[in-house]
Amino acid sequence: MEERKLTVRAVERALDILICFTTDTDLGLTEISSKIGLHKSTVHRLLTTLEEKGFITRNQATEKYRLGMRVWELAANQSQEDDxxxxxxxxxxxxxxxxxxxxxxxxxxxxxxxxxxxxxxxxxxxxxxxxxxxxxxxxxxxxxxxxxxxxxxxxxxxxxxxxxxxxxxxxxxxxxxxxxxxxxxxxxxxxxxxxxxxxxxxxxxxxxxxxxxxxxxxxxxxxxxxxxxxxxxxxxxxxxxxxxxxx
Amino acid sequence: MEERKLTVRAVERALDILICFTTDTDLGLTEISSKIGLHKSTVHRLLTTLEEKGFITRNQATEKYRLGMRVWELAANQSQEDDxxxxxxxxxxxxxxxxxxxxxxxxxxxxxxxxxxxxxxxxxxxxxxxxxxxxxxxxxxxxxxxxxxxxxxxxxxxxxxxxxxxxxxxxxxxxxxxxxxxxxxxxxxxxxxxxxxxxxxxxxxxxxxxxxxxxxxxxxxxxxxxxxxxxxxxxxxxxxxxxxxxx
DNA sequence: TGTAATAGTTTCATAGAATGAAACTTAGTT
DNA sequence: AACTAAGTTTCATTCTATGAAACTATTACA
Structure with a gap:
């Protein structure tokens, strides 16, 4: 019996993109797509979405992608009292x-x-x-x-x-x-x-x-x-x- | 002419869920779904995905959802030199x-x-x-x-x-x-x-x-x-x- | 200067993934 | 025991996400 997936593929992929940025701070589109093995167009769409929500920004100088302020903001608001x-x-x-x-x-x-x-x-x-x-x-x-x-x-x-x-x-x-x-x-x-x-x-x-x-x-x-x-x-x-x- | 969307809806929704945690640290499923106006089942699926990738964890005691370590990890690795x-x-x-x-x-x-x-x-x-x-x-x-x-x-x-x-x-x-x-x-x-x-x-x-x-x-x-x-x-x-x- | 190569972006038909209604489980309350 | 509420799973249907291909912009180099 084929297990029904309880997860959302598109979201998994978007999160994989974010996870790329644990090792690198600046990445290009092609770099990312080869890293996670997806088509440029797919990655581009996901990046646009991430960018719109503030999770990704673009490095003014190099045009490359990097983590946006939202990530930082979430971490800043993460419970600190019991940390x-x-x-x-x-x-x-x-x-x-x-x-x-x-x-x-x-x-x-x-x-x-x-x-x-x-x-x-x-x-x-x-x-x-x-x-x-x-x-x-x-x-x-x-x-x-x-x-x-x-x-x-x-x-x-x-x-x-x-x-x-x-x-x-x-x-x-x-x-x-x-x-x-x-x-x-x-x-x-x-x-x-x-x-x-x-x-x-x-x-x-x-x-x-x-x-x-x-x-x-x-x-x-x-x-x-x-x-x-x-x-x-x-x-x-x-x-x-x-x-x-x-x- | 109807503008073609260049973003991915499922991802937008998942990110909206994450953004909920800028104001609250612990949220229940129903709470989240009413916050962003989506069906429980949809939110549940998105949460499972976020959890699997480490962006969300569950508060042992209350069973509620909260931000996972991945968020913190990403922020920690965010470029610090030029920050x-x-x-x-x-x-x-x-x-x-x-x-x-x-x-x-x-x-x-x-x-x-x-x-x-x-x-x-x-x-x-x-x-x-x-x-x-x-x-x-x-x-x-x-x-x-x-x-x-x-x-x-x-x-x-x-x-x-x-x-x-x-x-x-x-x-x-x-x-x-x-x-x-x-x-x-x-x-x-x-x-x-x-x-x-x-x-x-x-x-x-x-x-x-x-x-x-x-x-x-x-x-x-x-x-x-x-x-x-x-x-x-x-x-x-x-x-x-x-x-x-x-x- | 022209040509090739490379990176990024948009379009589009199609497959199949995401969706929400509904059913089902727990667990807590009256 | 009946009721309520929160969380979880199933499933048919629809519309979304997908990747191929076309296109643009930029850079390399001959």
Missing amino acids: PAHILLPEMERLRDVLGETVSLYLQDGKERIRIQAVQSNQAIRRVAPVGMRAPLSVGASSKVLIAFAKEEVRAELLESLEWVSDEENGHYVSQLSEIQALGYATSFEEREPGAAAVSVPIYDRSHHLAAALSVSGPVSRLSMQKMKELAPMISEAAGRMGKMLK | PAHILLPEMERLRDVLGETVSLYLQDGKERIRIQAVQSNQAIRRVAPVGMRAPLSVGASSKVLIAFAKEEVRAELLESLEWVSDEENGHYVSQLSEIQALGYATSFEEREPGAAAVSVPIYDRSHHLAAALSVSGPVSRLSMQKMKELAPMISEAAGRMGKMLK
Whole structure:
């Protein structure tokens, strides 16, 4: 039996166009149409619609398309009171000042994690962490935290959906997760970015649900395994304080 | 001859749904459908599509719809390097500290102006200025600046499109605009908000195009006409400095 | 200067996608 | 239990969205 679609194709396509602008700021019509594999005329019509509603504007100079003010406006009006990225910023800055390393805040979103807030170390050599970045949930200290401390159902689903190279690796990963659960923190050592290491701990809100992962990251030269082990309690303590500020 | 539409209706409707969330953070299906005047089933289908692409999520607790992370993500990746709201913030803070009043930055958008940045006075009685707010271009000091110092074509078009109560008023307004052009700044006295006054000056980018309107606003008790006249040169000077930082 | 190439825009016949009425599910209220 | 309200799904029909092709504007280059 062929599943009836419950979505609207034209809208899907228009949203795909918007999503193109997560990686690029300025795109031409042809560029977009080849990116999402649609005819120029179709893309043009969708762009006109997006432009009319203020979601897309054109760069005066280059004539190329870019995101319009409406996107910004919607984001500005998005609830800020209960937004961790907003509330926890001062505490993150404090932690950065104490440790001298870059501090980031991650949320799980589907099979990815997304960096919703970051404050940079002010040392010469430092981890640079752009806010808004997405990364796969399969690697990195914060990924492991987001999986290990997620609610049972969520974790099961995630482990299901993440593909593993082999069964042995799967087993190894699961045992790593229980270790993380026992310790209360996760580390990563050049897992995703060469030369970078990170410690990550869970932040729980007042109703004891996982709210985010808090990570401290820097160059391997300063963050040895031993050093991260030492820092972990301090970071956990900060995370505990932060959690009390949520919901 | 019936104009052929160059836009896509389904997409227009979906975007209208998103735009609903500029005023409210949480909305139910029925609420939305009555707001934009469409059938529940249609709205439901559009919402499902928006949800699948991450533009809408559902509030766990209330089951209501709200904006998703994608909106935030897009805004986060929006070009920040050349964004006045970002670049001018430190200078705005400095001005606020000197004058002790709320400082705002406005952009023209269609027949409206939009507050793209603001720093609040820290006095007990102060003008509160939420970022992202829209207001009609017909009233307020910054509106007058945005019109008076706009490029010739833009100004003509705006004056055309803004409706006037009477011809006399129109004449009065036009003469007011030339006065503003001569002075280099505009003021407003309880024009839009009772008890509030404001001085506004243009910010020009390096290629001498109007980039934004910079406003200082506060209670009429502190901002008399005389006082605003005194402040104007200082604000203009700050605006000049800011302009040099753009493009 | 002419010619080709490239990017963007509009037109139009046609397929099939989007639509809204209605039926159906929950869940909450009287 | 009957009623009300919000949300969800189904389905026949219509009109909308589609992509091919034509057209325009701009740039490259010979």
